[in-house]
Amino acid sequence: MPSVSRLCISVLALAVLVAGCASSEPERSGASASWTAESVIVPVRIADGAVTPADARFEARVGQPIEIVVDSDTDDELHVHAEPDHTFAVTPGTGERFRFTVEVPGRVEIELHHAGHTVATLLVRE
Numbered sequence: 001m002p003s004v005s006r007l008c009i010s011v012l013a014l015a016v017l018v019a020g021c022a023s024s025e026p027e028r029s030g031a032s033a034s035w036t037a038e039s040v041i042v043p044v045r046i047a048d049g050a051v052t053p054a055d056a057r058f059e060a061r062v063g064q065p066i067e068i069v070v071d072s073d074t075d076d077e078l079h080v081h082a083e084p085d086h087t088f089a090v091t092p093g094t095g096e097r098f099r100f101t102v103e104v105p106g107r108v109e110i111e112l113h114h115a116g117h118t119v120a121t122l123l124v125r126e
């Protein structure tokens with residue numbers, strides 16, 4: 001009698017283990033596919049010496065593409081304070097796109113160095 005009940009418990013434990021593995025795997029891959037597909041868009045406008053936005057907040061995930069889209073009437077330099085950092089040369093024009101990813105979680109400031117202006121801060125999560 002004791003041997004039968006021990007067998008029951010081990011079969012039950014095995015069933016739970018198998019069920020746990022099967023249910024957790026498709027969930028994990030589905031979640032990662034949904035957020036890596038889309039990029040975070042940061043629109044920036046420089047016109048007549050005025051810059052918008054002013055320190056706007058954006059949320060992103062590590063490895064998620066981030067695109068800065070710039071409309072500008074002047075030259076400037078975008079500086080992304082990530083680790084490693086990124087520098088992009090802004091030239092007059094509309095719809096200039098600068099794409100990058102952030103690999104270290106934390107706060108990442110995006111500055112325009114000539115205007116001396118922080119346009120956005122990215123909150124990057126793991």
Ligand SMILES: [Cu+2]
Nearest residue numbers: 079081111113
């Ligand atoms: Cu800077």
